[in-house]
Amino acid sequence: MNQDFQNVRRRFITQWGALGSQWGINRTMAMIHALLLVAERELSTDEVMEELNISRGNANTNLRDLIDWGLVQRMVRPGERREYFAAEKDVWKIFCMVARERKRRETEPAQKVLEACIRDTETDDSPEAREFRRELTALSDFVSLANTVMEKVAAAEQSRVLPRILKVL
Amino acid sequence: MNQDFQNVRRRFITQWGALGSQWGINRTMAMIHALLLVAERELSTDEVMEELNISRGNANTNLRDLIDWGLVQRMVRPGERREYFAAEKDVWKIFCMVARERKRRETEPAQKVLEACIRDTETDDSPEAREFRRELTALSDFVSLANTVMEKVAAAEQSRVLPRILKVL
DNA sequence: CTGAACTTTCAGTAAACACTGAAATACAGA
DNA sequence: TCTGTATTTCAGTGTTTACTGAAAGTTCAG
Numbered sequence: 602m603n604q605d606f607q608n609v610r611r612r613f614i615t616q617w618g619a620l621g622s623q624w625g626i627n628r629t630m631a632m633i634h635a636l637l638l639v640a641e642r643e644l645s646t647d648e649v650m651e652e653l654n655i656s657r658g659n660a661n662t663n664l665r666d667l668i669d670w671g672l673v674q675r676m677v678r679p680g681e682r683r684e685y686f687a688a689e690k691d692v693w694k695i696f697c698m699v700a701r702e703r704k705r706r707e708t709e710p711a712q713k714v715l716e717a718c719i720r721d722t723e724t725d726d727s728p729e730a731r732e733f734r735r736e737l738t739a740l741s742d743f744v745s746l747a748n749t750v751m752e753k754v755a756a757a758e759q760s761r762v763l764p765r766i767l768k769v770l
Numbered sequence: 771m772n773q774d775f776q777n778v779r780r781r782f783i784t785q786w787g788a789l790g791s792q793w794g795i796n797r798t799m800a801m802i803h804a805l806l807l808v809a810e811r812e813l814s815t816d817e818v819m820e821e822l823n824i825s826r827g828n829a830n831t832n833l834r835d836l837i838d839w840g841l842v843q844r845m846v847r848p849g850e851r852r853e854y855f856a857a858e859k860d861v862w863k864i865f866c867m868v869a870r871e872r873k874r875r876e877t878e879p880a881q882k883v884l885e886a887c888i889r890d891t892e893t894d895d896s897p898e899a900r901e902f903r904r905e906l907t908a909l910s911d912f913v914s915l916a917n918t919v920m921e922k923v924a925a926a927e928q929s930r931v932l933p934r935i936l937k938v939l
Numbered sequence: 940c941t942g943a944a945c946t947t948t949c950a951g952t953a954a955a956c957a958c959t960g961a962a963a964t965a966c967a968g969a
Numbered sequence: 970t971c972t973g974t975a976t977t978t979c980a981g982t983g984t985t986t987a988c989t990g991a992a993a994g995t996t997c998a999g
Contacts, residue, residue, distance in 0.1 A: 603894055606891055616887075617880075625793060646976080658958070658978075682975055692911075710792075711786075732810060733775070736808055754939065765938045827948075827989060945997105950992105952988080954986085955985085956985075959983090964975105964976080966976090967973095
């Protein structure tokens with residue numbers, strides 16, 4: 602198989618991994634995702650281990666995390682014990698998955714913190730406490746608005762939403 | 771000053787810091803930002819150090835990073851050597867700053883990686899290379915579309931954009 | 940120019956996070 | 970049931986990232 606092509610392919614996987622760590626995603630997870638994205642067929646754990654030079658434990662853990670994110674699916678071949686893995690390739694679906702997951706892990710906890718802090722100072726009507734509540738409420742309202750937007754965007758079809766949004770802007 | 775209120779205030783700062791690390795933001799930076807957000811007035815480096823129990827170096831570095839992000843401003847009081855720091859409190863402005871910065875740090879590098887990999891396989895018309903390019907092009911197109919959307923949203927006024935987007939959804 | 944007040948840098952260290960590899964567990968066919 | 974194959978877990982270790990504190994740098998009033 603063409604050597605140059607294989608090199609570019611490997612470079613893509615490595616660099617995508619490096620980018621991943623700038624997002625809150627660990628390098629290996631991003632690399633496995635990249636590998637599966639550009640793989641022509643589903644791969645087994647051993648193939649992933651081999652291609653990326655990582656241990657079984659590492660491969661297993663990160664594959665499971667990718668499955669939790671909804672970015673990778675387990676595939677069973679009839680009559681085979683071994684499991685194979687395939688990445689979702691539709692970019693819009695990937696986007697929706699990531700949006701949903703980040704909402705769950707990031708904005709919802711933030712929302713809870715804000716609401717709790719607002720609630721716990723509710724009975725205090727000193728000027729400082731009022732101001733504190735005012736700040737936090739502004740933040741909280743914004744976060745929940747952002748949540749609503751993300752939710753609706755992620756629930757809709759790409760073909761419907763994006764053209765409309767672009768039109769509005 | 772009311773003890774309960776001070777406790778909630780501290781809890782908010784701590785928890786906001788913890789949330790920050792889930793985003794790619796380091797804990798101290800998020801905590802300083804939270805502290806300045808709910809501070810009634812601008813604070814000096816020493817006040818930040820004291821309140822958060824961190825070293826001078828740490829405070830200095832993270833304050834500078836916050837300034838780079840555009841989330842915090844240096845304030846000079848006439849006739850005083852010491853510098854004071856104040857956080858931007860308008861949530862929409864905060865959002866725009868963060869969007870701009872994440873675009874610069876995350877989506878633009880991703881874009882470059884994708885484009886380079888597409889370019890470097892352009893002369894290879896084997897089926898695998900074609901498929902590889904197809905995948906990466908889909909990704910690249912999506913990322914650049916997302917970039918455009920972010921850019922326009924961040925450039926616009928909150929009062930104009932959000933109502934329109936909500937209407938569309 | 941000097942020295943006090945303040946800020947910045949950075950080598951060394953500490954804390955957080957990710958990875959390995961081997962042991963434990965689960966599963967399917969004989 | 971037992972046996973071989975595949976997956977999962979996790980204690981120990983390695984790597985990355987963040988923090989400290991002291992030294993160097995900057996600034997300004999006198």
